[in-house]
Every structure is written in structure tokens, then in C-alpha cells.
Amino acid sequence: MKFATYSADGKTHYGAVTDDGMIALNDDFPAWPTLLDAVRANGLAALAQAAIGKGLSHTDFQYEMVLPNAPRILCVGVNFPDRNAEYKDGSAQPKYMSLFPRFASGFTGHDRPLIRPPENHTLDYEGEVAIVIGKAGRRIAQDDAYDHIAALTLCNEGTIRDWVRHAKFNVTQGKNWDRSGAIGPWLVPFTDANQLDDARIMTRVNGEVRQDEALSRMMFPIRREIEYISTFMTLQPGDIIVTGTPTGAGARFDPPRYLQPGDVVEIEVNGIGRLRNTVEDEVV
Structure with a gap:
């Protein structure tokens, strides 16, 4: 079963996703007013049980x-061998992973537009798998890492490329423009290592495949990401780790192929689903 946050009738809800619409569940769990609260309470199984036999609540909604x-939200950068080679700096695989923070305000939902700001038009796409932590932990061993995952989702880690070059040692300002990326459409409960170990990311722009890579080729596998991050911070339920994008982002073409208004970006991972977004210019 899949779970999403969505808006309908002027209100925000969360619930179970079906082929025909949404089954609202938030009113059934007043102690969990948001989907984040349900994750923090290890409640996804309870949500699934509550949805059984329950009728549709909404067919007209927005993710x-x-x-x-x-x-x-922590993001892992440059995490595939070919992606490292794209930088053309002759560097070998790094000993430690690159990390940077993103904030929820920088993301929108499935089937919503990514927003290109007037200050800069180098909006780029990055298709990634995101994991949602379900069990707290510090100094988590790789063998135990998957035990701390509650759910999986998809991320378009949209980036304003020119703004990641504004400073020497950080990319934060290029990674946090309002609604420049997307996370969704839903959470898929994590139950089996094969959901990650056998997964493959594919990103299409206007139907053209731009990224296509197996997660097994990551330089820093997800088990290692959890181990490393939990060394310096206690991971908490509801934390999101965006695990890295393959080669093929628009900035690496010659000339670059940045997103334009009207473009459609689709990120698909077997076993998780498909995240789709259009592109619009910000209205100021």
C-alpha cells in the first residue's frame, strides 16, 4: 500500500493511494495529524490496516x-562513478561522501510544476531515490542500516546550477529555491532489501531518457550512507536521505540542456513508482 499527503476541498489530508483516488486516514488517527506523525509513531502498518474496506474519500485532489x-533532509552528492567523471577534474572516487541540506520549502508534489525563478534560468533535474527513516539511531552499522528505513519515495532534486557556484565550499543556495524540486508521489513502506538492491532510476525529459542507472552502482551504497550520517548525528524518524543522482543531468550536456517552461520531467524507479512534474516560470 502507498501513502500520500494531498489537498482536497481546501484542506490538507493524508491517506492511502488507490487507482481510483484517495482514502483519507488522518481523521481516523487524531494523534497523528500529519503523515510525518504516523511515520514517527511507526504507524504505516496501522494506516494500511485502517484503509482495508474503507471507501474512497477524494477523487479530485492535488498531491x-x-x-x-x-x-x-540530507542529500548525497556525486554518488555514481560516471557522475564523478562528469566533473572532468581527474579525481578518483572520494573517500567520503558529499552531503548538503535541503529544506521542505524547496519541494513540491507529484504533478505540480517546478518553479524557475526570474533571477536565474539554469534550473536542472536530478532523479533520485529518497529513504525515510523510521527508527532512531546513532552510529548505525551497515548490517543494521535497512532496519532503520520506514519507507521509500522519489525525488527530483531540482537545482539552480549557477547558484551552486556562488561560494567556494557550499551548494546550499542553489539547492533550496522554493518549489524547485519535488518529493513524492507517495511513501512505499520498506519491507524487503530487494526494493533498493534491485532498483533502477530512469529520468525522462519530454519523453527522452536522460538518466538510466542501477542503484547497485552507487559509490556510497545506502547502507553506507546511513552508517556515515548516523556517525555525526542521531537519525530520527521522519528524516529524509536523498541518496544520489546518476550521470545525465542537463548541466553536463554541451551545450547544457536546462529545463524550460512547458517541459515535463518524469522520474521512475521500479517498485516505487513515477514522479512527474511540469516546469513553469515564477510569477512575480
Whole structure:
């Protein structure tokens, strides 16, 4: 079963996703007013049970960023061998992973537009798998890492490329423009290592395949990401780790192929689903 945050009838809800619409569940769990609260309470199984036999609540709705109140989002950069080679700096695989923070305000939901700001038009796409932590932990061993995952989702880690070059040692300002990326459409409960170990990311722009790579080729596998991050911070339920994008982002073409208004970006991962977004210019 899949779970999403969505808006309908002027209100924000969360619930179970079906082929025909949404089964609202938030009113059934007053102690869990948001989907983040359900994750923090290890409640996804209870949500699934509550949805059984329950009728549709909404067929007319809009997806929201799946955890719009997520307090901590950490992204892993340059995590595939070919992606490292794209930088053409002759560097070998790094000893440690690159990390940077993103904030929930920088993301929108499935089937919503990514927003290109007037200050700069180098909006780029990055298709990635995102994991949602379900069990707290510090100094988590790789063998135990998957035990701390509650759910999986997809991320378009949209980036304003020119703004990641504004400073020497950080990319934060290019990674956090309002609604420049997307996370969703839903959470898929994590139950089996094969959901990650056998997964493959594919990103299409206007139907053209731009990224196509197996997660097994990551330089820093997800088990290692959890181990490393939990060394310096206690991972908490509801934390999101965006695990890295393959080669093929628009900035690496010659000339670059940045997103334009009207473009359609689709990120698909077997076993998780498909995240689709259009592109619009910001109205100021």
C-alpha cells in the first residue's frame, strides 16, 4: 500500500493511494495529524490496516510534497562513478561522501510544476531515490542500516546550477529555491532489501531518457550512507536521505540542456513508482 499527503476541498489530508483516488486516514488517527506523525509513531502498518474496506474519500485532489513538514533532509552528492567523471577534474572516487541540506520549502508534489525563478534560468533535474527513516539511531552499522528505513519515495532534486557556484565550499543556495524540486508521489513502506538492491532510476525529459542507472552502482551504497550520517548525528524518524543522482543531468550536456517552461520531467524507479512534474516560470 502507498501513502500520500494531498489537498482536497481546501484542506490538507493524508491517506492511502488507490487507482481510483484517495482514502483519507488522518481523521481516523487524531494523534497523528500529519503523515510525518504516523511515520514517527511507526504507524504505516496501522494506516494500511485502517484503509482495508474503507471507501474512497477524494477523487479530485492535488498531491503535496509527501512529507511537507519534514524537519531534516540530507542529500548525497556525486554518488555514481560516471557522475564523478562528469566533473572532468581527474579525481578518483572520494573517500567520503558529499552531503548538503535541503529544506521542505524547496519541494513540491507529484504533478505540480517546478518553479524557475526570474533571477536565474539554469534550473536542472536530478532523479533520485529518497529513504525515510523510521527508527532512531546513532552510529548505525551497515548490517543494521535497512532496519532503520520506514519507507521509500522519489525525488527530483531540482537545482539552480549557477547558484551552486556562488561560494567556494557550499551548494546550499542553489539547492533550496522554493518549489524547485519535488518529493513524492507517495511513501512505499520498506519491507524487503530487494526494493533498493534491485532498483533502477530512469529520468525522462519530454519523453527522452536522460538518466538510466542501477542503484547497485552507487559509490556510497545506502547502507553506507546511513552508517556515515548516523556517525555525526542521531537519525530520527521522519528524516529524509536523498541518496544520489546518476550521470545525465542537463548541466553536463554541451551545450547544457536546462529545463524550460512547458517541459515535463518524469522520474521512475521500479517498485516505487513515477514522479512527474511540469516546469513553469515564477510569477512575480
